[in-house]
Amino acid sequence: MTVTTFRGHALYPRISRAVATLLRKDKVVRPVDVLVEMQLLKREHFEDWRLGRVPYLERMIHCNLSRLSTLLRILRFHAHDLNLKPSFTIYNRWGGGPKHRLRFTQTGDARLEKAYATHLVWPGKQAFPTDRLSLPTAVDPQPKAAGDDRQIEPPLAQPTIQRGGTVRC
Numbered sequence: 001m002t003v004t005t006f007r008g009h010a011l012y013p014r015i016s017r018a019v020a021t022l023l024r025k026d027k028v029v030r031p032v033d034v035l036v037e038m039q040l041l042k043r044e045h046f047e048d049w050r051l052g053r054v055p056y057l058e059r060m061i062h063c064n065l066s067r068l069s070t071l072l073r074i075l076r077f078h079a080h081d082l083n084l085k086p087s088f089t090i091y092n093r094w095g096g097g098p099k100h101r102l103r104f105t106q107t108g109d110a111r112l113e114k115a116y117a118t119h120l121v122w123p124g125k126q127a128f129p130t131d132r133l134s135l136p137t138a139v140d141p142q143p144k145a146a147g148d149d150r151q152i153e154p155p156l157a158q159p160t161i162q163r164g165g166t167v168r169c
Contacts, residue, residue, distance in 0.1 A: 001070065006077040011067070014038055015074050019082070027122040029084060031115065034075060035061060040068075049102065052093040056103040057116070072115045082128075084120035091117060 006012060018037035022029050035041040045060035054060055061068060079086070091102040104116035122128045 001073060003077055003080075006074050009070070009074055011071055011074055012078070015071065015078060019075070019078060023082075023122065023128040027124075027128055028087075029075075029079065029120040030089075031072060031075060031118070032057070034071075047094075050091070050094045052095065052097075052100070052102070056106050058105050069112070072112075075120075076115070079120040083123075085123050087119045087121045088114065089117050089119050 001009060015034065015038070018034045019029050021037055022033055032041065032046055036043055036046060040063045041057075041061050045054070046057070048054050049057045049060060058065065058068070063071070076086075091104075092099040093102055103113070105112045
């Protein structure tokens with residue numbers, strides 16, 4: 001996947017909607033908030049991790065690691081298109097006791113840890129301009145015949161809910 005092809009990925013519309021929702025509320029997009037907005041991470045599980053009850057955040061995310069890596073990459077590309085600036089943030093444990101640094105991944109891979117911990121910030125003094133938050137439309141790979149003005153869009157990838165209430169992307 002490249003900068004020119006990421007909009008055609010099945011996850012792009014969901015990521016774009018999540019980012020738009022977050023930017024309507026605030027000037028900062030946090031990868032963990034995108035995961036919560038996409039229903040891949042429950043807010044309670046995120047808070048348990050912040051309190052140090054969970055050893056690493058990926059354990060609580062309902063998505064396979066390959067797809068999660070792709071999601072983070074698409075998020076970076078989309079943020080670049082919106083002119084959001086990356087801002088590395090250190091996540092320390094909440095609550096009483098020693099404030100140790102929290103881990104996002106089981107392996108501690110530095111690139112993935114940085115991707116999770118990098119917030120995407122609108123640098124302007126005003127709120128993010130909502131006119132720039134148009135929802136993505138599906139890309140029609142085939143040209144239309146003359147006079148054919150039908151709008152045909154493939155279905156968006158939606159999470160499926162498995163037995164036990166877990167959400168899978």
